[in-house]
Amino acid sequence: MKTSALTSGGAKTIVARAPKRNDDRVILHFDYDCFYASVLENANPGLKGQPLGVKQKSILATCNYAARAHGVKKLMPIAEAHKICPGLVVLSGEDLTPFRDASKRLWSFLRSHSWSDRAERLGLDEVFLDVTDVIAYNQELLNRNALQDSFFQLSRHDPEKGFSFDATQFFGCIQPSVDPKDLTLLLDNPLCVRLLLASHLAGYLRLKLEEDFGYTSSGGISTNKTLAKLAGSVNKPQNQTTLLTLRDDYVQDFMDGHKLRQIPGIGSRIAQLIEDHVLSISTTPDSRDLEIGTKVTVREVRQYPSMSPDLLERILDRPGSERGSGEKVWNFLHGVDASEVKEASDVPTQISIEDTYMARPLNTPNELMRELRAIATSLVRRMRVDLAVADDPDHSSPASQQDGQPQLRWIAYPRTLRLSTFIRPKPNSTIPENLGRRSRSQPLPSFVLNLKDTSIEAVAERLASEALLPLFRRLHSERQGWNLALINVCVANMVMVARSSETGNGGGAGGARDIGRMFRTQEDKLREWTVYDPTPIAPVLDSTSSSACVTDTNDDVMDIEEVNKEKGVEAVEVVEELIETSDPVAISLDSDADAWEEEDEDESQRCHLCGHIIPIFAILAHERFHSVDD
């Protein structure tokens, strides 16, 4: 570890050197404003301007800004929201299909503006774009003598495709705020010019999202994902912020002002361990401490005596923890993040469907079968939408049709099926909540991939009775009375199917043959695991009653992953094996490549203010709600 000696008041303090940031990339971050509410407003334009809440079970998943002006907040119980705002229109948000579809459309549009095709979705309503090459190209084109009349080229091949802009100023807000007089000087700095160009590109794209699709958004512009995302949350809604990484102290001051837990990539467990160390206290893992990660700022952690990557490593050293965690956290604290914006992919790496039963726990075999069937039906339907395409897109050949429907073929298929359950916590239970979650995996039965002469319902029925029920029995030996709060079924470990023309098989069934062969050999190779997930997706408890709301985490996970994740079940297997051998509350720090995946996939955290367990993708916005209230 590199260190340097500082002298303060005659005493020498050894401080670890700050890591070096790489500012070569240009990253944009978009977060759509009150996303679910905007989707429903766009579908019902008559609602625009009226206070609108989106209901999932007994709470509001979100609400529009007209409702927020009345004091209505995300995750508020419906009854309370009506009390505060009697004119509130409440629409159901239980069906996530319109949100997924809108998310895909917006992402496809944004994606088309990254020449490197690096466009990564985080949840349904956030997107990272790597636009390094677009910006470099436009930097070359900039005419220093006519900056006010600049033209941003969106295509290398069509010089007319683009937009006019004034390159003497930034679009939107900048951080830190710089005196306009100094800006002229700063514009001699190539990095500043890149960020300025990026601010105009982000502004243009946000305008297009609004004008062409009807969605306002907040934007962050910087040189890595962490900084872009944090910058984007500075001015919300309907605004954007460029974080000028021109000097290290600009970046450090920006980072230092954040609470530890606000830093993406630092999960609640890690935040808790560091915070405990810095405050010399000891809190119980998974205790209902609502303040985790918010009692210390980045500055306080950084300036703690002898703080260094090594000390962080020692603080985070717990059974099952990743080696190198100390250095990663140290980097995050300094705004250093080398993780790439993932290359866009049309195939999800995981599809997951779940439902919660908080108001009335699931306890009898009949109820169980009904639920397994329903979840299996949604899953099979989703697989056919997301992983299959029409074999003959023109439907011209009769052989490519079935009852007038186009014959489908898989473009990718999952290898693993996983069932997870969550037992409803007993009142005043001292058992950590995450131990209530159990999972078991097995190879996906091959009949699920039969697209010929098999209805979704028939496949779902077999899936429920021949695979999910036996998996369930292995998790819960009791015949009934399981007191279940959640069932989640997930397929993962995607394998891309080469087209027959690519494999040389000839004929449209090539992919299907590949799958058949694969399944004949794989069942021996894969094995089962029973795991206690250290970062469970717990049902969100309604704080005022025993009823529940669905966290749409898993459905969102599916969409996040359909865009972002290429690793598939290899990753799932590794994670599960790791979990099996580790402490149930073992920490896991996101690796560079996985830093954002982790958040999407499984990690939830308890809101430090209200105690709800929130999917990570939603936590910042959720916390913003509380701060609005402040």
Ligand code: DGT
């Ligand atoms: P914003 O970004 O503050 O203007 O508001 P939203 O609504 O876009 O909130 P955001 O970005 O945190 O989350 C995107 C969508 O995800 C949101 O429209 C509804 C859903 N969502 C967020 N948090 C939760 C949650 O805790 N529970 C449920 N069920 N859905 C959530």
Ligand code: MG
């Ligand atoms: Mg949002």
